[in-house]
Amino acid sequence: xxxxxxPAQQQNAEEQKKQDAKKxxxxxxxxxxxxxxxxxxxxxxxxxxxxxxxEKAVEEEVEEVFSYRSLVLTGYGGYDKVKLQVKKxxxxxxxxxxxxxxxKMCGLNFADLMARQGLYDRLPSPPVTPGMECxxxxxxxxxxxxxxxxxxxxxxxxxNGLWQEVAVVPATHTFLIPEGMSFEEAAALPVNYLTAYxxxxxxxxxxxxQSVLIHMAAGGxxxxxxxxxxxxxxxTVFGTASAAKHEVITEGGVTHAIDYRTKDYxxxxxxxxxxxxxxxxxxxxxSDTHKGYNLLKPMGRLISYGAANMLSGQKKNLIAVxxxxxxxxxxxxLSLIQGNRGVCGFHLGYLDSETELIAQAMEVILQLxxxxxxxxxxxxxxxxxxxxxxxRRMQERNNIGKIILTTEPMKEEEKKEEAKKDDKKEEKKKExKKKDDKKKEDTKKEEKKEEKKKEEKKEEKKxxxxxxEKVEN
Amino acid sequence: xxxxxxPAQQQNAEEQKKQDAKKxxxxxxxxxxxxxxxxxxxxxxxxxxxxxxxEKAVEEEVEEVFSYRSLVLTGYGGYDKVKLQVKKxxxxxxxxxxxxxxxKMCGLNFADLMARQGLYDRLPSPPVTPGMECxxxxxxxxxxxxxxxxxxxxxxxxxNGLWQEVAVVPATHTFLIPEGMSFEEAAALPVNYLTAYxxxxxxxxxxxxQSVLIHMAAGGxxxxxxxxxxxxxxxTVFGTASAAKHEVITEGGVTHAIDYRTKDYxxxxxxxxxxxxxxxxxxxxxSDTHKGYNLLKPMGRLISYGAANMLSGQKKNLIAVxxxxxxxxxxxxLSLIQGNRGVCGFHLGYLDSETELIAQAMEVILQLxxxxxxxxxxxxxxxxxxxxxxxRRMQERNNIGKIILTTEPMKEEEKKEEAKKDDKKEEKKKExKKKDDKKKEDTKKEEKKEEKKKEEKKEEKKxxxxxxEKVEN
Numbered sequence: 001x002x003x004x005x006x007p008a009q010q011q012n013a014e015e016q017k018k019q020d021a022k023k024x025x026x027x028x029x030x031x032x033x034x035x036x037x038x039x040x041x042x043x044x045x046x047x048x049x050x051x052x053x054x055e056k057a058v059e060e061e062v063e064e065v066f067s068y069r070s071l072v073l074t075g076y077g078g079y080d081k082v083k084l085q086v087k088k089x090x091x092x093x094x095x096x097x098x099x100x101x102x103x104k105m106c107g108l109n110f111a112d113l114m115a116r117q118g119l120y121d122r123l124p125s126p127p128v129t130p131g132m133e134c135x136x137x138x139x140x141x142x143x144x145x146x147x148x149x150x151x152x153x154x155x156x157x158x159x160n161g162l163w164q165e166v167a168v169v170p171a172t173h174t175f176l177i178p179e180g181m182s183f184e185e186a187a188a189l190p191v192n193y194l195t196a197y198x199x200x201x202x203x204x205x206x207x208x209x210q211s212v213l214i215h216m217a218a219g220g221x222x223x224x225x226x227x228x229x230x231x232x233x234x235x236t237v238f239g240t241a242s243a244a245k246h247e248v249i250t251e252g253g254v255t256h257a258i259d260y261r262t263k264d265y266x267x268x269x270x271x272x273x274x275x276x277x278x279x280x281x282x283x284x285x286x287s288d289t290h291k292g293y294n295l296l297k298p299m300g301r302l303i304s305y306g307a308a309n310m311l312s313g314q315k316k317n318l319i320a321v322x323x324x325x326x327x328x329x330x331x332x333x334l335s336l337i338q339g340n341r342g343v344c345g346f347h348l349g350y351l352d353s354e355t356e357l358i359a360q361a362m363e364v365i366l367q368l369x370x371x372x373x374x375x376x377x378x379x380x381x382x383x384x385x386x387x388x389x390x391x392r393r394m395q396e397r398n399n400i401g402k403i404i405l406t407t408e409p410m411k412e413e414e415k416k417e418e419a420k421k422d423d424k425k426e427e428k429k430k431e432x433k434k435k436d437d438k439k440k441e442d443t444k445k446e447e448k449k450e451e452k453k454k455e456e457k458k459e460e461k462k463x464x465x466x467x468x469e470k471v472e473n
Numbered sequence: 474x475x476x477x478x479x480p481a482q483q484q485n486a487e488e489q490k491k492q493d494a495k496k497x498x499x500x501x502x503x504x505x506x507x508x509x510x511x512x513x514x515x516x517x518x519x520x521x522x523x524x525x526x527x528e529k530a531v532e533e534e535v536e537e538v539f540s541y542r543s544l545v546l547t548g549y550g551g552y553d554k555v556k557l558q559v560k561k562x563x564x565x566x567x568x569x570x571x572x573x574x575x576x577k578m579c580g581l582n583f584a585d586l587m588a589r590q591g592l593y594d595r596l597p598s599p600p601v602t603p604g605m606e607c608x609x610x611x612x613x614x615x616x617x618x619x620x621x622x623x624x625x626x627x628x629x630x631x632x633n634g635l636w637q638e639v640a641v642v643p644a645t646h647t648f649l650i651p652e653g654m655s656f657e658e659a660a661a662l663p664v665n666y667l668t669a670y671x672x673x674x675x676x677x678x679x680x681x682x683q684s685v686l687i688h689m690a691a692g693g694x695x696x697x698x699x700x701x702x703x704x705x706x707x708x709t710v711f712g713t714a715s716a717a718k719h720e721v722i723t724e725g726g727v728t729h730a731i732d733y734r735t736k737d738y739x740x741x742x743x744x745x746x747x748x749x750x751x752x753x754x755x756x757x758x759x760s761d762t763h764k765g766y767n768l769l770k771p772m773g774r775l776i777s778y779g780a781a782n783m784l785s786g787q788k789k790n791l792i793a794v795x796x797x798x799x800x801x802x803x804x805x806x807l808s809l810i811q812g813n814r815g816v817c818g819f820h821l822g823y824l825d826s827e828t829e830l831i832a833q834a835m836e837v838i839l840q841l842x843x844x845x846x847x848x849x850x851x852x853x854x855x856x857x858x859x860x861x862x863x864x865r866r867m868q869e870r871n872n873i874g875k876i877i878l879t880t881e882p883m884k885e886e887e888k889k890e891e892a893k894k895d896d897k898k899e900e901k902k903k904e905x906k907k908k909d910d911k912k913k914e915d916t917k918k919e920e921k922k923e924e925k926k927k928e929e930k931k932e933e934k935k936x937x938x939x940x941x942e943k944v945e946n
Contacts, residue, residue, distance in 0.1 A: 202772055203815055205678040282806075289806050298827055299675055301817065304806040329806040333755075333762050333777040336818025342676055343816055344774065345809025354771050 066091040069407070070164035071387055073126045076118035078314040079388035082130070092168050094142030099174060101156055101167045105187035105381070106405040107133040109220070110283070110306060111349055113395050115160075117316040119307075122349040123160050131163030132349070135177060135186035136407075145171045153177040155186040157194070157362075159352045163384070165407045172355050175362050178370050188220070188376035188402035193365045194358060195348050196225035199281055199303045202361075203344040208233040210278035213269065213292065216308070217254050218245040218400045225281060226253040227374045236273070240265050248400050252377070266291050276300060284309045289329035293343065301342030304329065311395060377401030383410045385418065539564040542880070543637035544860055546599045549591035551787040552861035555603070565641050567615030572647060574629055574640045578660035578854070579878040580606040582693070583756070583779060584822055586868050590789040592780075595822040596633050604636030605822070608650060608659035609880075618644045626650040628659040630667070630835075632825045636857070638880045645828050648835050651843050661693070661849035661875035666838045667831060668821050669697035672754055672776045675834075676817040681706040683751035686742065686765065689781070690727050691718040691873045698754060699726040700847045709746070713738050721873050725850070739764050749773060757782045762802035766816065774815030777802065784868060850874030856883045858891070 067088040075081050094100060112130050114120040123130060138152040148154070154174040161167060177186045200206045212229055216222045217239025229235045230253040239254035246257040256272055258265045269277065276297035282289050285307030292302045307328075312320035331343055351358065368374045379399040382390040383406060390403050410418065540561040548554050567573060585603050587593040596603060611625040621627070627647040634640060650659045673679045685702055689695045690712025702708045703726040712727035719730040729745055731738045742750065749770035755762050758780030765775045780801075785793035804816055824831065841847045852872040855863040856879060863876050883891065 198772070202678065203774070205675065285806065298824055299671070299830065301676070301815070303815075304810055306810070307807070330803050331816070333758065333802040333816065333818055334780070336816060337777055337779070337820045338818070338823055340819055340823055341817065342774070342776075343804070343806065343809060344814065345806055345811070346813055347810045350811055350813055351771055357772065 065089075068165040069384060069409075070129050071131070071384055071405075073116060073123070073128050073130050075126050076116065076316065079116075079391050081116055081126075082387050082391070084384050084387070087164075092166075094140060094168060096142050096144040097170050097172070098142040098168055099138050099145055099148050099154075099171045100140040101134070101136045101154060101169060101174065102139045103134045103136040103156075103162065103165055103167055103407050104183040105135045105407070106131050106163050107187045107189075107191055107220075108390055108394055108403040108405060109133070109191050110308060110311075110394070111347075113311060113391060114307075116391065117311070119310055119316065119321070120349070122352075129161045129164050131161060132159065133157050133187055133190040134162040134167065135183040136167075138174070139166070141171070147171065148174060153183075153186070155190055157190040157348075157358065159349065163387070163405060172359070175359075175366065178366055181369065184378050184381060184404050184406075185376045187404055188378055189365065189369070190362070191348055192220035192224040192376070192402065193228070193374065194361055195221050195305060195346065196228050196281075197361050197365055198348075198351075198357075199305060199344075199346050200225060200228050200279065203303050203342075203346060204279045204281075204301060206232050206235065206279060208235070211236040211238065211273055212279040212281065213238045213240075213265075213277050213295065214254070214281050215240050215260075215283055215288070216397070217241045217249045217257070219283075219397075220402045221281075221283065221305075222249070223252060223377050223401050224374070228368075229253060231368060231373050238265075238269055238272075238277070242397070245400050266295060269295060279303065281305065285329075286310075286324040286327040290327070293329065293331070293341070296339070296341045298340040299342075301344060303344045303346055305346040314392070314395060379403050381406050383408065383414070385410055385415075538562075541638040542857060542882075543602050544604070544857055544878075546589060546596070546601050546603050548599050549589065549789065552589075552864050554589055554599075555860050555864070557857050557860070560637075565639075567613060567641060569615050569617040570643050570645070571615040571641055572611050572618055572621050572627075572644045573613040574607070574609045574627060574642060574647065575612045576607045576609040576629075576635065576638055576640055576880050577656040578608045578880070579604050579636050580660045580662075580664055580693075581863055581867055581876040581878060582606070582664050583781060583784075583867070584820075586784060586864060587780075589864070590784070592783055592789065592794070593822070595825075602634045602637050604634060605632065606630050606660055606663040607635040607640065608656040609640075611647070612639070614644070620644065621647060621649075626656075626659070628663055630663040630821075630831065632822065636860070636878060645832070648832075648839065651839055654842060657851050657854060657877050657879075658849045660877055661851055662838065662842070663835070664821055665693035665697040665849070665875065666701075666847065667834055668694050668778060668819065669701050669754075670834050670838055671821075671824075671830075672778060672817075672819050673698060673701050673752065676776050676815075676819060677752045677754075677774060679705055679708065679752060681708070684709040684711065684746055685752045685754065686711045686713075686738075686750050686768065687727070687754050688713050688733075688756055688761070689870070690714045690722045690730070692756075692870075693875045694754075694756065694778075695722070696725060696850050696874050697847070701841075702726060704841060704846050711738075711742055711745075711750070715870070718873050739768060742768060752776065754778065758802075759783075759797040759800040763800070766802065766804070766814070769812065769814045771813040772815075774817060776817045776819055778819040787865070787868060852876050854879050856881065856887070858883055 065088055067086055070085050070087050071082050072085050073082050092100065109132055111120050111122070111132065115123040115130055133156065135153070135155045138148050138150055138154060141148055141150065148171050153176065155177055156162060156167065156169055156174050158167070158169050158173050175190075177183075200212070204212075206212065206229065210232075212225070212235060214222050214225050214229075214237060217226060217237075218241040222239065222241070226237055226239060226249065229237050236255045237253060238256045238258060239249050240258045240260040241249050242261050243259040246259070250257050256268070258268045277295050278297060278300050280292035280295055280300070280302040282292045282302055282304045283306035285304065286309040288309065289302065289304055296302060307324050310321045310324040311317075329343070336342065365374070377400065379401040380390075380393065381404040387405060390405060393399050394403050538561055540559055543558050543560050544555050545558050546555050565573065582605055584593050584595070584605065588596040588603055606629065608626070608628045611621050611623055611627060614621055614623065621644050626649065628650055629635060629640065629642055629647050631640070631642050631646050648663075650656075673685070677685075679685065679702065683705075685698070685708060687695050687698045687702075687710060690699060690710075691714040695712065695714070699710055699712060699722065702710050710726060710728045711731060712722050712729070713731045713733040714722055715734055716732040719732070723730050729741070731741045750768050751770060751773045753765035753768055753773070753775040755765045755775055755777045756779040758777065759782040761782065762775065762777055769775060780797050783794045783797040784790075802816070809815065838847070850873070852874040853863075853866065854877040860878060863878060866872050867876050
C-alpha cells in the first residue's frame with residue numbers, strides 16, 4: 001500500500017482485468033467490470049461486452065491522456081493488498097444518466113475490511129477499486145441528467161469504486177451537500193447514517209421511551225445510531241465500547257456505556273433493564289447475536305447487520321470465520337411467536353438497487369443535518385497513500401467516529417516523514433504477525449472451549465426435544 | 474356436546490379440579506387454577522393454596538347459592554370435548570383491582586381450536602374454561618378499582634376463562650365499550666384487532682404505498698387486518714380465501730383476492746407484484762412460511778402468528794402436526810442480512826403481561842371504531858349450547874368474519890329444533906369420521922411426496938454447501 005507500488009501502469013491493470021474476465025467466465029458469480037472505467041454502476045453491461053471499448057481506450061491513450069490515482073485491491077489478504085495506482089486513459093464517456101465526480105474525500109467502512117479479506121461478496125473480485133461512499137464535485141454530466149450540473153458539491157453512494165480521484169456514477173447515486181457541510185462530513189455521512197437510520201426507523205420502528213443496544217458505539221454506525229436515537233424522546237441507549245471511549249460516547253448520547261472488554265454486557269443490561277430491550281443492533285454476529293436475541297423484551301427486535309466477529313487479525317482468520325459461521329444465529333418461527341420477537345437482517349450493500357428507498361432516507365438524514373440534530377464525527381483523515389494505516393486503525397478499533405481518506409496528494413515533507421516511518425513499518429509488520437499468531441492460538445483455545453460447550457448444549461437440546469415430545473403426546 | 478351434558482354439578486367440577494391439582498403437582502408446567510372461581514387472572518395464587526377456600530365454598534353452598542353456566546374443556550379432542558356445565562357456589566369475593574363481569578357475548582378464536590386439540594400451551598390443562606375475549610356488564614368492583622363502576626358496559630381480554638356467564642378479571646383487562654357498539658361487536662373486537670394492529674403497525678410499521686399479504690382474509694384477523702390496511706393510503710392488499718368469499722372480502726378492502734384452493738398464490742402475487750411484498754402476515758406455518766419469506770422485497774418482513782396448518786380434522790392430526798413442525802420455518806441471520814429481510818413472531822396469548830402495550834393499542838383501535846374506520850363483521854352467533862357447531866364452522870373455514878357465542882339461554886322452541894337436529898348430528902359425526910380418515914390418508918400421501926422433495930432438497934443443500942466451501946477457500 002505504500003508509495004513504491006504506485007504508479008502502476010493502466011495497461012498492467014488492463015491485463016489483470018482481462019485475466020480476471022477469463023476467470024470470471026469460469027466462475028459465474030464473480031464480477032469483473034468494476035474498476036475500469038474509473039467507476040462503476042450496477043446496471044452496466046458485463047465486462048465481456050466492454051472489452052473492445054477498453055482496448056480502444058488504450059490505443060487512443062496517446063491522443064488524450066486522462067490520468068488519475070486510484071486505490072486498487074490487488075488480492076485478498078493484509079493491509080498491503082490495497083495499492084495506490086495511477087490510471088491513464090481517455091476521459092471516460094458518460095452514458096445517459098451518469099455523472100463524473102472529482103472525488104475529494106472517501107469514507108472507510110467495515111465492509112471494506114471484510115472485502116479485503118475476501119469476506120464481502122458485494123465487491124467484485126480483485127483487481128478492483130473499493131469504496132462505497134465519497135464526496136466531491138461534479139465535473140461532467142451525461143445526457144438525461146437534469147438535476148445535477150458541473151460544479152455541484154455532492155456526496156456519493158455506490159456499490160464500490162469510489163476510492164479514487166474520479167468516479168463515474170449514476171446521477172441518482174449522488175446527493176447535493178447541504179450548506180455548511182464539509183467534504184469530510186459529506187464522505188462520512190451516507191453509509192453510516194443510512195444504515196443506522198433504516199435499521200432504527202424502518203425495521204426498528206423506534207418510538208419514545210424505548211431502549212436500544214448499540215455495539216461498537218464509538219464506531220461510525222454506532223455514533224450515527226446514537227445521534228439518531230437522540231432525535232426520539234426518552235430513548236435509553238446502551239452502548240458498548242472500551243473504557244477509554246466512554247467519555248466521548250456518553251457525551252454523544254449513550255445513556256449507559258459498557259466496557260465489553262471487562263464486563264459481561266448482558267449482565268450489565270439486565271441489572272438496569274431487567275425486562276430487556278426493544279431494539280438490539282448487532283454488527284458482531286456469532287454468539288453475540290444469540291445474546292442480543294435473549295435480551296429482547298416482548299415486541300422487541302434484533303437487527304443483525306454484520307459479522308465483525310469474523311475479523312480477527314489483518315488476514316482472513318479461518319478459525320474466527322468458522323467460529324462465527326458455526327455460532328451463526330438461526331431461529332424458528334415458533335420460537336419467535338412464543339417470544340413475540342422479531343429478527344431482521346440489514347446490509348446497505350445489498351440494497352443498492354433500491355434507489356428510491358435510499359433517496360427518501362437520505363433526504364430525511366440531510367434534513368436532520370440541516371436542523372443540527374446529527375453531525376458526523378470525524379476520527380481522522382488519511383491520504384490515499386496511507387490507506388493501510390487507516391484500515392489498521394479501524395480494524396484494531398482505535399477510532400472514535402469516522403475514518404476518512406482524502407484524495408489530496410501528500411505534501412513533500414509529509415512524504416519524507418512517511419519514509420522515516422517505513423522502517424517502523426517493518427517492525428509493525430513483524431508485530432502484526434505476532435499478533436495474528438497469538439490470535440490464532442487464542443481462538444484455537446476458545447474453539448476447544450466452545451466445542452465442549454457445544455457438546456453440553458447438544459445434550460440440553462436432546463432433553464428439550466424429549467420434553468417437546470412429552471408435551472405432544 | 475349438546476344440552477344433555479349440562480347442567481353438571483359444581484361439585485363434580487370441584488372433584489375434577491382436585492384430581493387435576495394432583496396431576497398438576499406431578500407435571501409442574503400444568504396450571505390448574507383456571508376455571509374456578511368463575512374466572513382467572515394470571516396473578517392469582519396457585520391452585521394448591523386455594524383448595525381450603527374452595528372446600529369452604531362447597532360447604533357454604535346451602536347458605537348462598539351463586540349459580541352460572543360455564544363452558545368447560547374436559548379433555549383434548551373433538552368438538553364434543555367442550556361441555557356446558559352449571560357451576561354453583563358462593564358469590565366470588567373480589568381481590569383488590571378485580572371486577573366481576575356479567576358476560577353477554579364471547580368471541581371464538583383460532584387458538585381455542587388449537588387449545589381443544591392440546592396444541593396451545595397458554596391454556597391450562599383440562600378441565601378448564603376457555604375464552605380469551607367477551608363483552609358484558611360490570612356487576613361488582615373490588616377495592617382499588619376507580620375507573621370502572623357497576624353497570625359499565627365493557628369488553629374484556631384475558632388469557633382464558635371467559636366462555637361463561639360470569640367472569641372475574643383484573644379491571645385493567647376491561648375496556649369501556651364505545652357509544653353505539655353492540656355487545657356482539659365488542660366481543661368480536663379485542664383479539665382480532667389487537668393481533669392485526671400490533672402486527673401491521675408495530676412489527677410491520679405499515680406505511681403508504683406498501684403491499685400486504687393476508688391469508689384467510691375472510692377470517693376474524695383477516696378482516697380486521699384488511700380494514701386496518703385501509704386506514705393507510707394506497708396500501709395494496711393481497712387476500713387469500715375460497716372463491717365464494719371473494720365478493721365480500723373485495724368489498725371489505727382486499728385489492729387482489731386469490732383463491733388458494735385453485736391457484737398458486739405465490740405465482741398470482743408475482744404476476745401482479747414482481748418485486749414482492751412489504752409485509753406478509755402468516756397464520757399458517759409450515760411450508761407457507763417459506764413461501765411468504767420468499768415473497769418479501771428488500772426491507773420486507775414476514776410476521777408469523779400461528780400454525781393453522783397443524784389443524785386438520787377435528788381431532789389432533791399427528792401427521793399434520795408433524796408435517797407443520799417438520800416444515801417449520803427457520804432462518805439464519807446471514808440470510809436475513811443478504812435479503813434485507815425481517816421475520817417476526819406474534820401471539821397475543823404470550824403478551825398477556827404487557828398490560829400497558831395492550832391498553833395503548835386498544836385505545837387506538839377503539840378510536841378508529843369511533844371514527845367509523847373499522848367495524849367488526851359478525852359471521853354468526855351461537856348459544857353456549859351450540860359451541861360445537863360454532864367450532865366446526867370455524868375449523869371448516871365456512872365463516873366470513875367473527876363467530877360469536879351468546880350467553881343468552883336458548884328459547885324452548887330453539888331447543889326443540891336443536892333436538893330434531895340431534896339425529897342429523899349423529900350423521901354428521903359419521904361424516905366427520907370419514908372426513909378425518911380421508912384427511913389422514915391425504916396427508917399421508919402428501920407426506921410421502923414431501924419426503925421425496927426433502928431428499929431432493931438435501932441434495933441441493935449439499936451442493937450449496939460445497940459451493941460455500943469453494944467460496945471460502
